[in-house]
Amino acid sequence: xxxxxxxxxxxxxxxxxxxxxxxxxxxxxxxxxxxxxxxxxxxxxxxxxxxxxxxxxxxxxxxxxxxxxxxxxxxxxxxxxxxxxxxxxxxxxxxxxxxxxxxxxxxxxxxxxxxxxxxxxxxxxxxxxxxxxxxxxxxxxxx
Numbered sequence: 001x002x003x004x005x006x007x008x009x010x011x012x013x014x015x016x017x018x019x020x021x022x023x024x025x026x027x028x029x030x031x032x033x034x035x036x037x038x039x040x041x042x043x044x045x046x047x048x049x050x051x052x053x054x055x056x057x058x059x060x061x062x063x064x065x066x067x068x069x070x071x072x073x074x075x076x077x078x079x080x081x082x083x084x085x086x087x088x089x090x091x092x093x094x095x096x097x098x099x100x101x102x103x104x105x106x107x108x109x110x111x112x113x114x115x116x117x118x119x120x121x122x123x124x125x126x127x128x129x130x131x132x133x134x135x136x137x138x139x140x141x142x143x
Contacts, residue, residue, distance in 0.1 A: 001028050013116040036108045036119045038098035049104025054122050057143040058132050065132060065139060073097065074107065076120075 003023050005016050017032060024030040051069045058065040062084035066077045074097040080090045097107035097120060108117035120134045130141040 013118060017116060036100055036117045038108055038117070039101050051104070054105075054130070054132075056130070056141045058130075058139040059142045060137065060139045063139065065134075067132070076109070 001024070003020060005012070005019060007015065009015075017035070021032045024032065051072075051074050054074060055067050055069055058067065059081070062080060062082050064079045064081050066079070068075050068077075076095045076097060077092050078095060079085075079092040080088060093111065095109040095111065097109050098117075100106040100108045100119060105123065106119065106121045109120055110117050118134065120132060122130065122132050124130055125138075125140065131138045132141075133139075
């Protein structure tokens with residue numbers, strides 16, 4: 001069994017969960033995996049990862065993500081660029097990242113408090129260039 005939801009909306013996460021929960025539950029008796037969540041806080045963790053190594057500008061066609069460390073956590077300013085910026089009159093969006101595990105590379109974020117959490121992870125391409133992965137897209141660091 002396969003299902004596909006084609007949408008291009010920043011709010012598609014809630015629709016996807018509702019539709020797929022119904023489709024897979026009623027037709028195949030399957031349950032959707034749990035939504036990603038922030039990890040439980042571990043106060044005083046002596047092995048806290050160096051978040052500064054992830055800071056910088058990440059860019060791809062239509063999006064620029066400026067990652068910074070602020071108040072002990074990662075923050076992202078997501079800015080539409082190029083033709084997308086001229087088509088939609090969108091302002092930059094600020095997101096706070098919350099650790100999803102203890103790796104220091106996997107996080108969750110959301111645009112509004114009533115929206116599901118979205119996973120965001122950091123990694124390195126084969127040539128050593130850092131990237132972030134969000135919304136099914138890899139975005140390399142340019143600075």
